[in-house]
Amino acid sequence: MSDAAQLKLFNSLTREPELFEPVHPGEARVYTCGPTVYNYPHIGNMRAYVFADVLGRTLSFKGYKLTHIINITDVGHLTDDADAGEDKLEKAAAEKAQSIWDIARHYTEAYWDDIKALNIRQPAEWSIATDYVPQMLEFAKSIADKHCYELDSGLYFDVSTVDDYGRLARAATDEGEGRIEKVEGKRHAADFAIWRKTPPGEKRQMEWDSPWGRGAPGWHLECSVMSGKLLGFPFDIHTGGIDHREIHHPNEIAQNQAFCCTNGLDVPANSGARVWMHNNFLVERSGKMSKSSGEFLRLQLLIDKGYHPLAYRMMCLQAHYRSELEFSWEGLGAALTRLKRILMAAERLAEAEAGDASHPKLAPLMDKFDAAISDDLNTPVALTVFEDALAMKKVDPGAKRAVLERMDAVLGLGLFDLTRADLRLRPKGTTISEAEIEDALARRKEVRAAKDFATSDAIRDELAASGVEVMDGDPLGWEWKLESPA
């Protein structure tokens, strides 16, 4: 489209980078599996949405009209990816003695707060699973005869009824990860529930009538239904974390194939989406990513410790989305420092009006940026090109700003809206005010000028006790930062 480089995206279906060719010329339709809202998202989950956001921004940058859908899973996701265990939301509601609807609303809003804090753009629609139960029933009814069978516990999808089941996972039908036969009577271990009946004598908070009895939809059904309804089969790109490549997405694909066959859509091997993309995991050695551990890694924890949330976005951008990324506080600190350096360089352009981006010195960098981001979203390289453009000397500030704004529209750092004060976040529990800090530092400057180093050290110690680290000779020129008070 508008830029020279051709967009290539790695398709998990073929395990190859492929030239992006939209189903509808000039448009890009993307579906992203959203969070299960039974608890706060951890920062690993948020990596999946930073990735999907960079993908969406890249498609916009390349000139496509983007329609992006992210769903909210408020029903159907079990504690176990095999068909055993409880519904995650039912379990959380029982444990907290709250209504499931309140739980879902609370955690959906918390997720949206994280989305905003990370500069993730709003999708065209947040599709909420429970709003689509009638459509799920229609979908299930249309494939039930040919592709499903009923057991006491629910309606199951027979994976042998579609071609090449599990090709996304590259697993022979019965040996894929997590394929443990846990439900009595299933024909194949990989068969999965598309409708789960409420066991006799039990009552669930969320249940609906169906031709197979009162119950709730299986988790995989919702994504097939919402993506098909909102984007139309086939659509362009479906995204999720790498774990979804093993079970959730193969099952969605199987349902989509069944649906397309039975509903006269003329592509029998139709996978629903043409390209399936998966981000690798954020990993953490001490297990703090697990939502069951007390202090788990939520974005709010990073903020409470004094890190700006965009330092985490920066950390994600520094790694390619298909590489595993290891979280550490040192790594986060380094990402924050990098963000500060970038901000300081951008401050020089604060007064400049964005002008004509086609400056001869900047054009090669714009091309390099385009080439990097078009190469399966190579954000680590794109970031360095962005920094090269920032550092470029003797170019018209207006042209430079225009180029940087175009690049930042893809990276999503919101650089020209950020200030030093934003990045100097106050960790939870600090009480000292900025004015007090500035006063103390001014006094310290005076006593140092008078060579009274004992008083200077005392002031420094007092500040340290209030959580302020004085950084003499800080090459970044920030001079002080707030730490969590001891």
Ligand code: AMP
């Ligand atoms: P969930 O709320 O469990 O359905 O997960 C939301 C999204 O986060 C899904 O796309 C998962 O594949 C993804 N995900 C889960 N854990 C991680 C992780 N540690 N790193 C990156 N993505 C993850």
Ligand code: ZN
């Ligand atoms: Zn999904």
